[in-house]
Amino acid sequence: MSTGDTDEALQRDHAQPGKARRRGWVWLCAVFALLLLALTPPMINVNRLRRRIAESVGRSLGRPVHLDGVTLHLVPVPGFSLQNLVVSEDPAFGAEPTIRANSVDVTLRPSSLWRRHVEFSSISFDSPSVNLVRNAQGQWNLQSLLMHAAQVNSAPTAQPRAGPEPRFPYIEASGARMNLKLGAEKTPFSLTDADFALWLSSPQQWQVRIQGTPTRTDRNISDPGTIKLEGSLRRASAVAQVPIDLTMSWEGAPLGEASTLLSGADAGWRGNLSVAASLSGVLSGARLSTAIHLEDLRRADFVPVETLDVQADCGGTLDITTAVLHLPTCGVAAPQMSGARTAGRVTAEADSLSLAPFDPRHAVNPRLVLSEVPNAWLLDWVRLFSQRIPPGERPGGAMAGSILLAAAQPKALAGLRGGSARGRMRLRRSAGHGAGASGWQGSLQDQIVGVLPWKGARSDQAVHSVTWTAKTVEPQGTAALVLSPLALTPPGKTPPLVLSGVVTRSGYALTLTGTASGAELTALRALAPPLGDGLREALSGPPAKAAGPAARAFKIDVTCKRPWGGAQTCSANRPRAAKRRRR
Numbered sequence: 001m002s003t004g005d006t007d008e009a010l011q012r013d014h015a016q017p018g019k020a021r022r023r024g025w026v027w028l029c030a031v032f033a034l035l036l037l038a039l040t041p042p043m044i045n046v047n048r049l050r051r052r053i054a055e056s057v058g059r060s061l062g063r064p065v066h067l068d069g070v071t072l073h074l075v076p077v078p079g080f081s082l083q084n085l086v087v088s089e090d091p092a093f094g095a096e097p098t099i100r101a102n103s104v105d106v107t108l109r110p111s112s113l114w115r116r117h118v119e120f121s122s123i124s125f126d127s128p129s130v131n132l133v134r135n136a137q138g139q140w141n142l143q144s145l146l147m148h149a150a151q152v153n154s155a156p157t158a159q160p161r162a163g164p165e166p167r168f169p170y171i172e173a174s175g176a177r178m179n180l181k182l183g184a185e186k187t188p189f190s191l192t193d194a195d196f197a198l199w200l201s202s203p204q205q206w207q208v209r210i211q212g213t214p215t216r217t218d219r220n221i222s223d224p225g226t227i228k229l230e231g232s233l234r235r236a237s238a239v240a241q242v243p244i245d246l247t248m249s250w251e252g253a254p255l256g257e258a259s260t261l262l263s264g265a266d267a268g269w270r271g272n273l274s275v276a277a278s279l280s281g282v283l284s285g286a287r288l289s290t291a292i293h294l295e296d297l298r299r300a301d302f303v304p305v306e307t308l309d310v311q312a313d314c315g316g317t318l319d320i321t322t323a324v325l326h327l328p329t330c331g332v333a334a335p336q337m338s339g340a341r342t343a344g345r346v347t348a349e350a351d352s353l354s355l356a357p358f359d360p361r362h363a364v365n366p367r368l369v370l371s372e373v374p375n376a377w378l379l380d381w382v383r384l385f386s387q388r389i390p391p392g393e394r395p396g397g398a399m400a401g402s403i404l405l406a407a408a409q410p411k412a413l414a415g416l417r418g419g420s421a422r423g424r425m426r427l428r429r430s431a432g433h434g435a436g437a438s439g440w441q442g443s444l445q446d447q448i449v450g451v452l453p454w455k456g457a458r459s460d461q462a463v464h465s466v467t468w469t470a471k472t473v474e475p476q477g478t479a480a481l482v483l484s485p486l487a488l489t490p491p492g493k494t495p496p497l498v499l500s501g502v503v504t505r506s507g508y509a510l511t512l513t514g515t516a517s518g519a520e521l522t523a524l525r526a527l528a529p530p531l532g533d534g535l536r537e538a539l540s541g542p543p544a545k546a547a548g549p550a551a552r553a554f555k556i557d558v559t560c561k562r563p564w565g566g567a568q569t570c571s572a573n574r575p576r577a578a579k580r581r582r583r
Helices: 003-043 046-061 142-151 255-263 375-385 518-527
Strands: 069-073 079-087 099-108 120-126 129-134 170-182 185-202 205-216 226-234 243-254 269-282 285-299 308-319 324-333 345-349 352-354 367-374 416-429 438-450 463-473 478-487 498-504 507-517 553-563 569-572
Touching (some): 046 069, 046 079, 046 120, 205 255, 243 255, 255 269, 269 308, 285 375, 367 375, 416 463, 463 498, 507 518
Parallel strands (some): 120 170, 129 170
Antiparallel strands (some): 069 079, 099 120, 099 129, 170 185, 185 205, 205 226, 243 269, 269 285, 308 324, 324 352, 345 367, 367 416, 416 438, 438 463, 463 478, 498 507, 553 569
């Protein structure tokens, strides 16, 4: 071994103890720092800072904030744990707090440890309760929060370095409950198990994300699906001019649970509901587009051979500040009939639609338009409302345009092979019937092609026309649909059996006049089971004798009435007694 190698070995031997000592000091400092971080917070009285922290959070939200306690933590990141945080409500919207949370975690940005300016990195709410309130003047309690945030200059949340303007904190909540209130009254609608996030993506734009389970407190709903909302809001000088770009979806909701959620009662329908909507523009005039899909639509009490698959598209211009939808329209596409140039369609539209419960107006000048809608498709819809129509084969694509034929059984309509409905109706305010009265205009026409189940009706190309006319009936000025007189018995029979009637919001009244044999009455009952309820009992006396095909015919003058949801009752119309003349 040379002299040089011996010197290098001696130097290494002397250097190793020095490195070991330095490593030991590093580990000792690390352990001391960990102990300092763990033992220091309990010894610091952070309650002295409670008022300053509440004021800082209050300035960020623009509302007074109250705290019951503050706990300091330095690991894993420096911050505070706030107990029983309460964000006060604007007195114009009530006394109940806007936000209430038992636990809130606030983290500080690292630069706040050596800079005088305290800057929050995130604010995390654990299972908070949030009240969304709309007062009688049509204002929302979140409007002032939104405008306050727009007036405060903030840097984007993800900005890496501190600047002259504080960075907007990342605000999030898990397990939240969002309640809807109208004035001082809390509605049964709420969003539970909600996850919420809000952050500033650029100096002029916020991003928002919400996901939760819709429910109502007055009903037991097991599977209402999930609502998701995501989008952006931008700064503006006024609430009405705030630009928004939002998308919303409601998925995984069985139709029975969805109807219970919306109306408070199970509509008796089964299937799956999915809704997708987009809203873009400014708060005072955002374009709303909605796509609604009803899949495997049927009644709950039976499974038909073929279920309905409905696609509806709705839209309009929504003013969120006043809760009014301008030029709303909603259309449902119907199957295209053989030989038709275009598919059928049912469209509902209006000049405006008020969504606010405090507003006595609802739809202004609503209109209903039917364009070449197949009768078979209409019959499928009638099955959703009538329990008297049993499942079975579709009746050759036929459907009657009246209450009589709408409730028909498939076998009775086997001879009807086609037809469609069309027409237009409009409801508008009529000053002639007093304040608040409505006047109807328009009509609906239905054509049925085929053979009615009457003896003697031989032509398989016969066309039967049914007309409903929208009117306002006196003396109450009630809006109603009036059925034009419709001959039910075979052509050429005198006197024929004629059906007429009126349908209102409370129920219907149908009148049968003329003559009919026992066989024709049996066919009538088979054709329309609901019309036959109580009809035979209302016919007084045995059938009268007559010559020809009308032998042993009943003379009929009967009115059958039924309130919606009730039973039908029929009674004979008594002729008016002739006035006696005085000598």
